[in-house]
Structures are given as structure tokens and as C-alpha cells.
Amino acid sequence: DQQVKQNSPSLSVQEGRISILNCDYTNSMFDYFLWYKKYPAEGPTFLISISSIKDKNEDGRFTVFLNKSAKHLSLHIVPSQPGDSAVYFCAASSYSGGYQKVTFGTGTKLQVIP
């Protein structure tokens, strides 16, 4: 049962435009959400996060929006740059069995075209 879903396996965007990556989740107990970025042959690196008590968090060109009623979050990258081309993983965490457990989505491959 995939609790965190990224329905778009890939996305292509022109340089300078906005990239919007989407993520849906089913578990209402998730209380913290994160985005990770992964280049080929490297491990994922943390990008940005948001607590469930907020609906927006911004860090430079990256903004994450959370819509709890729709169980949906999105990552906006403005303006998109060729160096942003990577696989982006959405992740959600909750306490389960006394531990903070993180569940990852399937990833979206972003290609920014120069």
C-alpha cells in the first residue's frame, strides 16, 4: 500500500519557468513532510521540509505547499535551472511504534531544458 504517491514519474520544464512537483499521501497521521533531491550515482540530499501545522515554507527558489484537507503537497521551483535536473522524492513522517518513521514516494524525474 503506497502511502506516499508521486503520480508523475517525469516532468520537463524550460529553463527560467516554474517547476511544480506534486505528492499525495493517504495517512492522516503524517506530521512532517520533506523533499529530497537525487542526482545519478549519488545519495538523496535534503532540500526542504514543512511541518503539518504550516501550509507553506519557502527557501530561496524552492517553496513547499501543504494542503492537509486534500492530503497533497507540492514543490515549486522558480526559476528552474538546468542544475535542478534530478529525481525528486517526497517523504512523510509520523510516529509509529514509538519511532519516527519516514515513508518515501516513488520519485519524479525533473528535466530542465536550457
Next chain:
Amino acid sequence: DVKVTQSSRYLVKRTGEKVFLECVQDMDHENMFWYRQDPGLGLRLIYFSYDVKMKEKGDIPEGYSVSREKKERFSLILESASTNQTSMYLCASSLDPGLAGGPTDTQYFGPGTRLTVL
């Protein structure tokens, strides 16, 4: 900077072999994790450990075991490798949220080990 290192970048083994994947972190993190990444399936948690000698099953523990004898080192063991265990294996570590006083779920990943089982 947190550094998580994995013993091998690429590994080729034969069916039935015992395989050890080693992971070391240098930031005194309490939590350590093993994931595998497969196309279309994302990152799936195999095992995690929140303290030395402690381990917990993740979502797909079958066919794997782990060992954490020292805080900085977390080993993944494939007792008898099979072809369906061909994958990218990623190790990660994180700080205990309780000690940091907040939701510090950020995980720091190693570069991964591409394991091929023939």
C-alpha cells in the same frame, strides 16, 4: 558536514553468496537506516536502528538482516543473495528528534551501493 560512507559503490555477487554492505557515519547520529531503490518503487525501508545493538524491521526486511555493534556503523547482510535483490542500496543516518527538541527527521544519505546478483 555530515558524512555517510558506504563500503562499495559497485558490487557483483553470485546467487547464494553471503553479502555484507557496510555503512559508516561520522556525526554521532543515533538513527541509521538501510533502503533499497528500484525503478518505479522509490525508496523502500529495509531495516533501521535507533541505538547500538537495536534494530527494527522496515517495510521489506525479508531476505535481509542487520548488525549495529558500534554507533557509527550499520551493516546490511544478505544471507543468501538472490537475483531479486539486485538493486541500489542506500544507507542513511539522522539525529534523534527527541534530543534535538524538534522534528529533525532529515536523513543524510551515503552515495549508494549498486549491487548486482548474477
